[in-house]
Amino acid sequence: MAKKVAVLAVNPVNGCGLFQYLEAFFENGIPYKVFAVADGREIKTNSGITLIADDVIANLKGHEDEYDALVFSCGDAVPAFQQYADMPYNVTLLEVIKTFGEKGKIMIGHCAAAMLFDFTGITKGKKVAVHPLAKPAIQNGEATDSPSEIDGNFYTAQEENHIWTMIGKVITILKA
Secondary structure, three states, rough: OOEEEEEEOOOOHHHHHHHHHHHHHHOOOEEEEEEEEEEEEEEEEOOOOEEEEEEEHHHOOOOHOOOEEEEEOOOOOOHHHHOOOOOOOHHHHHHHHHHHHHOOOEEEOOOOHHHHHOOOOOOOOOOOOOOOOOHOOOOOOOOOOOOEEEEEEEEEEEHHHHHHHHHHHHHHHHHH
């Protein structure tokens, strides 16, 4: 039976990246639920398309054991993360990421996903692909110049245009 995936979507989310994951999961029968990293379920893509997520991140906290994997779908909200880091949904975001990582769950993401994984300390000793502008922020893991990296339970891509370099392996592990 396929593993169940929690997908985190910031506001605004990179629609190109988000939809690559969702289409791949749907087409391969992998169950998923999209959680808005926001106060409400309504978010936008970076191109302005309104989306209604299945739930909000506050309702994922404490339910991490119901999922086998976590996807962080990056977006234009990440550059402003520092400015809004103390918002409850961003505090919860980091707590949820840390919990998933500490439990050894499958961690998937692109762009600044590895940076947020790294902020929680869960990437220690892992190679990660991260957007080139976020590479200097990696302190615990090892940021590489590869389009994507798979290291243990971590599946990361530099940006949405490189998700394809790892999505086949993501699907394989989620279907196992």
